[in-house]
Amino acid sequence: MNSDVPLKAVALVTTLKRSPEASSADKLAHDLGAEFEKHNVELEYVRLVDHVIKPGVEIDMKNGDEWPKIRTKIMESDILIVATPTWVGQMSSELLRAIERLDAELSKTDGEGRYQTYPKVAAVAIVGNEDGAHKITADVLQALNDVGFTWAANAATYWNGEAMHTTDYIDLHEVPEKVALANKMVAANTAHLARLLKSSNYPPVK
Amino acid sequence: MNSDVPLKAVALVTTLKRSPEASSADKLAHDLGAEFEKHNVELEYVRLVDHVIKPGVEIDMKNGDEWPKIRTKIMESDILIVATPTWVGQMSSELLRAIERLDAELSKTDGEGRYQTYPKVAAVAIVGNEDGAHKITADVLQALNDVGFTWAANAATYWNGEAMHTTDYIDLHEVPEKVALANKMVAANTAHLARLLKSSNYPPVK
Amino acid sequence: MNSDVPLKAVALVTTLKRSPEASSADKLAHDLGAEFEKHNVELEYVRLVDHVIKPGVEIDMKNGDEWPKIRTKIMESDILIVATPTWVGQMSSELLRAIERLDAELSKTDGEGRYQTYPKVAAVAIVGNEDGAHKITADVLQALNDVGFTWAANAATYWNGEAMHTTDYIDLHEVPEKVALANKMVAANTAHLARLLKSSNYPPVK
Amino acid sequence: MNSDVPLKAVALVTTLKRSPEASSADKLAHDLGAEFEKHNVELEYVRLVDHVIKPGVEIDMKNGDEWPKIRTKIMESDILIVATPTWVGQMSSELLRAIERLDAELSKTDGEGRYQTYPKVAAVAIVGNEDGAHKITADVLQALNDVGFTWAANAATYWNGEAMHTTDYIDLHEVPEKVALANKMVAANTAHLARLLKSSNYPPVK
Numbered sequence: 001m002n003s004d005v006p007l008k009a010v011a012l013v014t015t016l017k018r019s020p021e022a023s024s025a026d027k028l029a030h031d032l033g034a035e036f037e038k039h040n041v042e043l044e045y046v047r048l049v050d051h052v053i054k055p056g057v058e059i060d061m062k063n064g065d066e067w068p069k070i071r072t073k074i075m076e077s078d079i080l081i082v083a084t085p086t087w088v089g090q091m092s093s094e095l096l097r098a099i100e101r102l103d104a105e106l107s108k109t110d111g112e113g114r115y116q117t118y119p120k121v122a123a124v125a126i127v128g129n130e131d132g133a134h135k136i137t138a139d140v141l142q143a144l145n146d147v148g149f150t151w152a153a154n155a156a157t158y159w160n161g162e163a164m165h166t167t168d169y170i171d172l173h174e175v176p177e178k179v180a181l182a183n184k185m186v187a188a189n190t191a192h193l194a195r196l197l198k199s200s201n202y203p204p205v206k
Numbered sequence: 207m208n209s210d211v212p213l214k215a216v217a218l219v220t221t222l223k224r225s226p227e228a229s230s231a232d233k234l235a236h237d238l239g240a241e242f243e244k245h246n247v248e249l250e251y252v253r254l255v256d257h258v259i260k261p262g263v264e265i266d267m268k269n270g271d272e273w274p275k276i277r278t279k280i281m282e283s284d285i286l287i288v289a290t291p292t293w294v295g296q297m298s299s300e301l302l303r304a305i306e307r308l309d310a311e312l313s314k315t316d317g318e319g320r321y322q323t324y325p326k327v328a329a330v331a332i333v334g335n336e337d338g339a340h341k342i343t344a345d346v347l348q349a350l351n352d353v354g355f356t357w358a359a360n361a362a363t364y365w366n367g368e369a370m371h372t373t374d375y376i377d378l379h380e381v382p383e384k385v386a387l388a389n390k391m392v393a394a395n396t397a398h399l400a401r402l403l404k405s406s407n408y409p410p411v412k
Numbered sequence: 413m414n415s416d417v418p419l420k421a422v423a424l425v426t427t428l429k430r431s432p433e434a435s436s437a438d439k440l441a442h443d444l445g446a447e448f449e450k451h452n453v454e455l456e457y458v459r460l461v462d463h464v465i466k467p468g469v470e471i472d473m474k475n476g477d478e479w480p481k482i483r484t485k486i487m488e489s490d491i492l493i494v495a496t497p498t499w500v501g502q503m504s505s506e507l508l509r510a511i512e513r514l515d516a517e518l519s520k521t522d523g524e525g526r527y528q529t530y531p532k533v534a535a536v537a538i539v540g541n542e543d544g545a546h547k548i549t550a551d552v553l554q555a556l557n558d559v560g561f562t563w564a565a566n567a568a569t570y571w572n573g574e575a576m577h578t579t580d581y582i583d584l585h586e587v588p589e590k591v592a593l594a595n596k597m598v599a600a601n602t603a604h605l606a607r608l609l610k611s612s613n614y615p616p617v618k
Numbered sequence: 619m620n621s622d623v624p625l626k627a628v629a630l631v632t633t634l635k636r637s638p639e640a641s642s643a644d645k646l647a648h649d650l651g652a653e654f655e656k657h658n659v660e661l662e663y664v665r666l667v668d669h670v671i672k673p674g675v676e677i678d679m680k681n682g683d684e685w686p687k688i689r690t691k692i693m694e695s696d697i698l699i700v701a702t703p704t705w706v707g708q709m710s711s712e713l714l715r716a717i718e719r720l721d722a723e724l725s726k727t728d729g730e731g732r733y734q735t736y737p738k739v740a741a742v743a744i745v746g747n748e749d750g751a752h753k754i755t756a757d758v759l760q761a762l763n764d765v766g767f768t769w770a771a772n773a774a775t776y777w778n779g780e781a782m783h784t785t786d787y788i789d790l791h792e793v794p795e796k797v798a799l800a801n802k803m804v805a806a807n808t809a810h811l812a813r814l815l816k817s818s819n820y821p822p823v824k
Contacts, residue, residue, distance in 0.1 A: 016261040016306065049261055055222040055300060057293060087263060087306045088349045089546025094261060097299035100222065118771055131572055134501025135547030138760035141769070142752060143294045145759060150811065151769040153736055153820060156760075159575045160543060164590035178576035181823075189820045193768065196814045202771060202807045205799075295752025324565055337778060340554060340707025341753030347557060348550035348568075356605065357553070357563040359530055359614060366749055369777045370796035384782035387617075395614045399562065402608045408565060408601050411593075428673040428718065467634040467667055467712060469705060499675060500761045505715035506673060512634065512705045555706045 007041045007194055009033075009079035012048055012070075014095035016085065019050050024127040024169035025092075029083035031175055032125050032157055035187035041079060046070055048094045055097060059104040067101050078194045079121050080149060082140060086128025086160060091136045099140075102147045112204030117148030119197035123190045126158040127169040133158035150197060152189035157182040213247045213400055215239075215285035218254055218276075220301035222291065225256050230333040230375035231298075235289035237381055238331050238363055241393035247285060247400075252276055254300045261303060265310040273307050284400045285327050286355060288346060292334025292366065297342045305346075308353045318410030323354030325403035329396045332364040333375040339364035356403060358395035363388040419453045419606055421445075421491035424460055424482075426507035428497065431462050436539040436581035437504075441495035443587055444537045444569055447599035453491060453606075458482055460506045467509060471516040479513050490606045491533050492561060494552060498540025498572060503548045511552075514559045524616030529560030531609035535602045538570040539581040545570035562609060564601035569594040625659045625812055627651075627697035630666055630688075632713035634703065637668050642745040642787035643710075647701035649793055650743045650775055653805035659697060659812075664688055666712045673715060677722040685719050696812045697739050698767060700758060704746025704778060709754045717758075720765045730822030735766030737815035741808045744776040745787040751776035768815060770807035775800040 011033055015023035026047065033043040051070065054061035060068045074080055084095045108116050124140045126133040137156040145151060159179045161167045175183075217239055221229035232253065239249040257276065260267035266274045280286055290301045314322050330346045332339040343362040351357060365385050367373045381389075423445055427435035438459065445455040463482065466473035472480045486492055496507045520528050536552045538545040549568040557563060571591050573579045587595075629651055633641035644665065651661040669688065672679035678686045692698055702713045726734050742758045744751040755774040763769060777797045779785045793801075 016263065055255055055298075057222065088309050088352055089550070090302060090305065090345065090349060092261075093299045093303035093306055096296060096302050099296065100293045100299055103294050115771070131543050131545045131570070132547070133543045133575065134760060134764070135544070135550070137763075138501070138547070138756035139296065141759040141763060142756035142774075143296060145755075145769055145771065145773055146294055146752070148771045150771045151759070151763055153733070153763065153766045153768045155763055158543070162574050163545065163571045163588070164594070176575070182576070185823060188823070192818075192820050193815075196818060197811075200810075200814060202810050205803060205806070295756070321565070337749050337751045337776070338753070339749045339781065340558070341750070341756070343557075344550035344554035344707070344753070347553040347563070348546060351549075351553060351563055351565065351567055352546070354565045356565045357557055359527070359557065359560045359562045361557055362554075364749070365781045368780050369751065369794070370800070382781070388782070391617060394617070398612075398614050399609075402612055403605075406604075406608055408604050411597060411600070428675065461673055467710075469634065499718045500721050500764055502714060502717065502757060502761060504673075505711045505718055508708060508714050509711035511708065512711055515706050551708060555708060558706055 004040065005195055007078040007191060008076060009036055009041050009043050009081055010073045010077040011043060011045045011081035011083060012098055013045055014048050014082065014084045014092045014098065016049060016092055016094060019047055022170055025083045025085045027170050028125045028127050028159065029081065032081065032183045032186060035183045036191060039187055039191035041191055044073060046073065048098060053097055053101065057100055057103045075116060077120065078198055079123065079190060081123050081125065083125040084136060086126060086132035086136060089132040089135060091139060099143045105147045114202055114205060115148035119201045120149055121152055121190050121194040121197065122149040123186050124156045126156065128160040129166045129168055130160050130163055133160055150193065152193040154185045154189055157186045210246065211401055213284040213397060214282060215242055215247050215249050215287055216279045216283040217249060217251045217287035217289060218304055219251055220254050220288060220290045220298045220304065222255060222298055222300060225253055228376055231289045231291045233376050234331045234333050234365065235287065238287065238389045238392060241389045242397060245393055245397035247397050250279060252279065254304060259303055263306055263309045281322060284404055285329065285396060287329045287331065289331040290342060292332060292338035292342060295338040295341060297345060305349045311353045320408060320411060321354035325407045326355055327358055327396050327400040327403065328355040329392050330362045334366040335372045335374055336366050336369055339366055356399065358399040360391045360395055363392045416452065417607055419490040419603060420488060421448055421453050421455050421493055422485045422489040423455060423457045423493035423495060424510055425457055426460050426494060426496045426504045426510065428461060428504055428506060431459050434582055437495045437497045439582050440537045440539050440571065441493065444493065444595045444598060447595045448603060451599055451603035453603050456485060458485065460510060465509055465513065469512055469515045487528060489532065490610055491535065491602055493535045493537065495537040496548060498538060498544035498548060501544040501547060503551060511555045517559045526614060526617060527560035531613045532561055533564055533602050533606040533609065534561040535598050536568045540572040541578045541580055542572050542575055545572055562605065564605040566597045566601055569598045622658065623813055625696040625809060626694060627654055627659050627661050627699055628691045628695040629661060629663045629699035629701060630716055631663055632666050632700060632702045632710045632716065634667060634710055634712060637665055640788055643701045643703045645788050646743045646745050646777065647699065650699065650801045650804060653801045654809060657805055657809035659809055662691060664691065666716060671715055671719065675718055675721045693734060695738065696816055697741065697808060699741045699743065701743040702754060704744060704750035704754060707750040707753060709757060717761045723765045732820055732823060733766035737819045738767055739770055739808050739812040739815065740767040741804050742774045746778040747784045747786055748778050748781055751778055768811065770811040772803045772807055775804045
């Protein structure tokens with residue numbers, strides 16, 4: 001594997017807070033993104049809540065819908081990172097809306113019957129003051145796999161505090177050692193797999 | 207139990223389609239609602255996507271946020287019904303946004319330490335052209351229970367078609383017999399429990 | 413509500429560890445049980461892994477199956493408590509096996525068309541060295557609701573440590589304040605609702 | 619990619635029914651397996667319920683535990699297929715027990731810090747007379763990814779009937795066209811990715 005082949009990644013930051021408000025999901029996205037950069041991956045961050053993303057399951061919902069331009073960024077990338085906060089044990093509604101919009105990919109294929117999301121690899125970053133990361137990982141893995149994304153081994157990084165506590169990731173004095181290690185593994189594995197697939201896409205659907 | 211005591215219910219219809227577009231979730235909400243009416247429950251339907259509901263976890267996010275008026279309807283009701291479509295196996299982002307807004311209830315209690323959602327009973331209705339209802343039921347039960355709602359036995363009604371098919375509930379010629387029976391059970395049990403709790407709220411938190 | 417009416421509860425402790433090995437799930441079950449006793453609820457604890465519970469979805473799988481005697485305890489109780497550890501973000505396989513066995517209740521009704529699980533109320537207690545409690549709550553609420561159990565407001569208590577940590581509940585020096593409060597709420601609400609329903613079961617299914 | 623490189627796959631069939639009883643999960647596993655064979659993948663099927671698999675999270679729980687020999691089959695394979703029925707909307711307890719046993723892999727690494735499950739690719743097959751497949755996919759993707767397995771794009775195949783119906787996959791007269799197509803995609807993508815990773819494992823964890 002030639003790690004000199006440059007890759008592009010887009011990180012959808014799905015906090016409920018508009019820029020420039022500080023966000024734990026945004027912080028973890030950037031902590032993870034810094035690891036990706038070490039693997040020659042160029043990052044772009046998009047905070048969804050700063051954009052008008054219409055509800056629906058079409059590629060373009062019109063009337064000022066900004067999803068098409070975000071979709072273009074995804075299509076031009078090799079890697080999709082989604083970063084989400086945890087509320088009531090669930091992913092954010094901003095992320096779920098993006099997933100709904102990606103449902104439209106199921107009706108778009110390339111000239112050989114493959115989804116246009118092939119062979120992109122995805123990774124997920126989750127923060128919460130408490131519990132929810134494994135479940136959100138499950139939902140995100142299933143939903144994005146369903147619309148055509150691939151998952152490298154150990155594709156999730158996360159942080160949450162002890163049960164029923166209220167500390168935020170952004171308030172920690174440093175990145176916890178285990179989160180730092182998870183970030184390294186997610187980035188190394190995801191970049192490796194994205195390079196492999198970029199050089200050899202899935203076969204046509206006959 | 208005196209079934210002459212009138213109850214109020216509000217149904218949040220969380221389709222992604224704006225009025226007056228036809229919606230399967232809206233249809234099932236009304237089919238279920240008709241059963242509630244037989245138990246002397248007065249229904250009001252709110253299609254969330256027709257309203258401006260700001261992302262966030264506060265009771266009022268300001269700047270034109272219409273959640274506070276919807277919250278008032280919930281607080282004035284004995285029963286909360288949520289009706290959702292299924293996309294990529296998940297509840298709708300409209301419903302998830304409402305759940306995020308209900309997170310704010312965790313910081314509001316009555317004079318005796320109980321959440322203001324006490325002793326309201328909830329019910330859920332789910333449609334999809336395919337698979338997802340049990341999982342969405344799980345997520346909705348957990349999230350609404352977490353913010354203080356009670357669940358009667360068999361509190362969910364749903365319909366979906368065979369795996370990977372595309373028929374919508376709204377296209378069926380009649381309500382399937384098993385869905386009709388589920389609607390009856392959900393309404394009978396939920397109304398019964400709401401009356402019991404209305405006459406005897408949970409004890410104060412000491 | 414006359415809290416002098418005595419109630420019975422059975423707690424299914426679904427640790428993977430056989431007696432007498434120490435178990436965090438068993439500890440939390442007893443911490444929660446102690447709160448139920450304050451509400452005049454008589455508790456019995458059953459550690460499932462100590463019994464032969466055959467895989468299957470019938471009430472009696474024969475060949476030494478001990479589920480029927482555990483089922484009898486459930487049927488003689490007003491309240492069902494399930495206590496589970498968290499492994500890989502999931503409930504224990506011991507609990508899932510019990511849920512599968514409860515699927516059999518869907519084919520058993522009383523003389524008036526109600527499941528024999530009516531009007532029992534359930535509660536759930538979850539421990540893990542890390543993340544998973546909200547999701548397990550969701551799965552347990554859905555599964556037990558599906559087979560006829562009712563859920564009081566705030567029916568779950570749980571504890572887990574910070575992300576990717578390894579401390580067990582049983583190693584804590586004392587019950588964390590927030591867990592103690594959750595235990596109180598679960599017990600108070602569940603006992604209250606079980607008394608209400610014991611005095612007034614759901615209506616017959618017509 | 620040289621599809622002449624032979625691969626090995628083991629399929630864990632996690633029905634609750636012992637051999638030789640007919641099983642829908644077993645049928646779908648074989649339907650999917652037949653597609654894998656077209657990609658030069660040698661299949662072995664293991665029906666877990668026919669074996670003594672002790673509850674626990676160690677590699678060997680002793681006392682007649684047959685998991686170690688099943689684990690050896692997994693370790694000697696390039697691909698892990700899990701096939702499960704759907705009960706009460708959940709995966710089978712047999713599958714969950716296997717997942718718990720795989721938790722032990724988190725404490726085993728190769729000489730360069732990688733889990734011994736690297737670079738194996740997994741696939742999932744789900745049947746139910748009704749609803750649950752997307753959710754079970756989510757739980758399986760998350761759990762197996764957590765212990766080191768990789769997921770190709772569109773890694774799940776499934777079948778379930780219309781809501782609240784009772785038809786089994788094994789009773790269908792033929793494999794539904796959409797299931798047949800899903801089987802083809804799962805096999806083609808998973809085999810492709812397993813060959814890529816077999817030729818170039820994830821980098822060492824530094």
